[in-house]
Amino acid sequence: MTPAVASDYSGAPLGAPVYELTRVSKTYARNSVVALEDVDLTLRKGSFTSVIGSSGCGKSTLLKIMAGLIPPSKGRVILQGEPVRGARRDIGMMFQQATLFPWKTAVENIVLPIEIRDGKAAANKAMDKAYELLEIVGLKGFENVYPNELSGGMAQRASICRMLITEPAVLLLDEPFSALDELSRDMMNMELQRICREQNATAFLVTHSIQEAVILSDDIVVMKPRPGRIAEIVEVDLPRPRTLDMMTTPKFGAIVDHIRGQLDKGEDM
Numbered sequence: 609m610t611p612a613v614a615s616d617y618s619g620a621p622l623g624a625p626v627y628e629l630t631r632v633s634k635t636y637a638r639n640s641v642v643a644l645e646d647v648d649l650t651l652r653k654g655s656f657t658s659v660i661g662s663s664g665c666g667k668s669t670l671l672k673i674m675a676g677l678i679p680p681s682k683g684r685v686i687l688q689g690e691p692v693r694g695a696r697r698d699i700g701m702m703f704q705q706a707t708l709f710p711w712k713t714a715v716e717n718i719v720l721p722i723e724i725r726d727g728k729a730a731a732n733k734a735m736d737k738a739y740e741l742l743e744i745v746g747l748k749g750f751e752n753v754y755p756n757e758l759s760g761g762m763a764q765r766a767s768i769c770r771m772l773i774t775e776p777a778v779l780l781l782d783e784p785f786s787a788l789d790e791l792s793r794d795m796m797n798m799e800l801q802r803i804c805r806e807q808n809a810t811a812f813l814v815t816h817s818i819q820e821a822v823i824l825s826d827d828i829v830v831m832k833p834r835p836g837r838i839a840e841i842v843e844v845d846l847p848r849p850r851t852l853d854m855m856t857t858p859k860f861g862a863i864v865d866h867i868r869g870q871l872d873k874g875e876d877m
């Protein structure tokens with residue numbers, strides 16, 4: 609049976625522009641740091657895009673602007689045809705650390721965004737969907753446990769469910785698995801790929817790992833610092849679904865080497 613959550617979130621056809629950033633710049637007034645300069649970027653429905661670059665090149669600033677958490681100094685950010693001017697329902701976010709509330713069970717944590725947005729009755733209605741999502745991420749049987757009984761990987765799986773329950777049009781991911789050991793991280797990345805494919809999700813990932821970017825992405829935005837800007841957008845034409853053993857292929861190695869070269873160039877600037 610196809611799970612009810614496998615709907616096409618935004619309704620936009622695959623490949624249609626979902627996010628459109630035009631000449632986005634950000635100067636922090638406090639210290640006059642030009643964190644971003646003239647960033648043009650389009651994310652298409654169902655695509656997976658990663659952003660990579662050395663520390664301080666503006667990745668988090670870009671993500672925060674896309675999420676509506678901070679405004680750009682200049683430029684336009686359009687999501688599903690509407691300018692982003694603040695937090696939005698159609699944006700799902702996930703961070704490095706799972707931010708589950710310790711006094712709520714896994715399933716209660718997952719319906720929490722619905723409870724905050726639409727009230728207790730709506731949250732109760734969403735319970736079935738939360739159970740379904742937990743099953744999708746392999747947490748069947750853990751619905752009623754508290755976060756302190758979950759491993760780091762399990763807590764991040766629950767966080768994925770919490771992000772998905774509101775059916776966001778776009779998933780903004782800020783190094784979601786970087787606190788996990790390498791093996792768990794690889795597994796979670798494959799899980800993330802599967803979920804994104806099932807849901808036709810449009811995803812944008814900030815990462816420091818070139819390998820992670822290559823195995824997951826359709827496009828990799830390589831940034832360079834001072835001021836933060838796009839050096840190159842690298843298309844990854846490895847077939848889907850991606851598998852971990854692709855990481856040993858010459859083609860994968862060549863893409864990784866190319867990106868590393870670009871990052872080294874950025875460092876020299």
Ligand SMILES: Nc1ncnc2c1ncn2[C@@H]1O[C@H](COP(=O)(O)OP(=O)(O)OP(=O)(O)O)[C@@H](O)[C@H]1O
Pocket residue numbers: 636638639641642643661662663664665666667668669670836
């Ligand atoms: N709130 C702020 N006020 C002033 N300057 C800031 C602020 N946030 C970031 N910056 C500066 O803007 C630049 C870009 O920072 P940002 O955090 O976006 O980079 P990043 O690529 O995400 O770095 P990292 O990989 O280390 O997380 C840096 O020079 C940083 O010092």
